[in-house]
Amino acid sequence: VEDLLEHPDDGGPLRLSGRPHDVARLVHTSGSTGAPKACAQTYAAMDAAWAARPAAWPPAVRELASRLQRYLVFGSLASQVMVEYGILTLAAGGTMVVADKPVFPDAIVEHRASASVVTVPRLYRLVAAQRAAPADLSSLRALMVSGSPVEASRLHEAREVLGPVVFHGYGQTETGMISMATPSDVPPSVGFPPDVVDVEIRDPDGVPVPAGTDGELYVRTPSQAFGYWADPAETAEVFAGGWVRTRDLGHFDEEGRLYLVGRTRDVIIVNANLHYAGPIERALAACPDIAEAYVVGAPDEDTGEAVHAFVIPRAGRTPDFGALRTMVRERLGDGCVPATITVIDEVPSGPSGKPAKRLLIPGGPA
Known part of the structure; x- marks a missing residue:
């Protein structure tokens, strides 16, 4: 910017000075795990992006594109996810719709939206709202879920309530789309990465691991x-x-489907043993009384750190804390059992709509 200001317009013809490996734009991460970071993308990288080029669409994206007649935008087009699907919509001949109040399901009904992006918590709430008081979602053909792993049981429930509309995507601001599962793919996988995307699962020493073994992507x-x-x-x-180190954990199955299990930095160290928050959250959310579950760690005088859980009950349900602890213990062991469980109405979220767990403060009911 300083260079531009030092060289004012001379009235002559515009000159194309950008080169393929020059920085074309800065795209900020959502900041859900810390301060947002500005990802620097070159002109060459932007030119290689698939969203605006129908001939380059992988099969899952091609199926999604056929459903993007009216894409409902929420949040900001500064988001990599929002703008990527927006470009895809326009390339597919669809229309982008911006709602003044992007509340589900009202905005879908009002704008007769055929598609939208939804975080995992928003998906759970939409399913619960449809069970309680069904809205006319006959226009809806695609919900692009991103941001977190999803339990297979919750995807089955979403299909039962909403129909075959959930596309479970995985990507990062640093990389763009990595993989996507269509409504017909095996849950809870995020499908098969396209041929132009390379994915390796590595152990803590950086060595690739075989199919079925969890590691960092x-x-x-x-x-x-x-x-x-x-x-x-x-x-x-x-x-x-x-390569881009995603700091996400996952594995491939024998057929090449990709599964997500958590974040490498979302850990609690109990008695010197490292426990990932993701499996604990999914164990809690598997209880029929729980709509959403979130886990954080906090210092503990006896164990170094302890697990603290925050749960949102399903409508009309009262969770049994003892049963929840037993469920976690049987699935994952004593070190993963929450020291406290706190009932909350909703989880704090950032501008992207993703849960901001760093704002959850341990110390609720035991």
């Missing part, structure tokens, strides 16, 4: 960023050797 995509703007230390941590 490392990804290469044609349109990925090359680093974080003005943040060399974080860039060195995440971008290495052409």
Whole structure:
């Protein structure tokens, strides 16, 4: 910007000075796990993106594109997810619709939307709202769910209530889309990564692991960023050797489907043993009384850290804390059992709509 200001318009013809490997734009992450970071993307990376090029669409995206007649936008088009699906909509000949009050299901009904992006908590709430007081969602053909792993049972419930409309996507601001499951794919996978996307599952030493083994996902995509703007230390941590370290955990099955299980940094260390929050949250959410569950860690004098859970009950249900602890213990062991369980009405969220667990303060009912 300073260089532009130093060279005012001379009245001559415009000159194209951008080169393929120059920075074309900065796209900020959502900041759901910390301060937002500016991902630097080159002109070459933008040119390689698939969203605006129907000939490059992988099968899952091609199926999604056929349902994007009226794409309901919520949040900000500064979001990589929102703008990527927006470009896809326009390339497919659809229309982008912006709601003044993007509340589900009201906005879908009012604007006769055929598609929208939804976070996992919003999906759960929409399913609950439809069970309690069904709205006319006959126009809805696609809900693009992103942001978190989803239990297979919850995807089955969503299909039962909403119909075959859930596309479970996985991607990051740093990489763009990595994989997507269609409504007919095996839940809770996020489908098969396209041929142009490379995904490796690695152990803590960086060694690839076999199918069925959980590890950290490392990804290469044609349109990925090359680093974080003005943040060399974080860039060195995440971008290495052409790969992006996602800090997400997952595995492949024998047929090549990708499954997500949690975040590498979302951990609680109890008695020197590392426990990932994701499996604990899914164990709690498997209870019929629980609509949503979130887990954080906090210092503990006896165990170093302890697990603290926050749950949102289903309408008309009262969770049994003892039964919840037993369920977690039987599935995951004593170290994962919550020291406290707190009932909340809703989870705090950031501008992207994703849960902001860092705002949850342990110390509720035991």
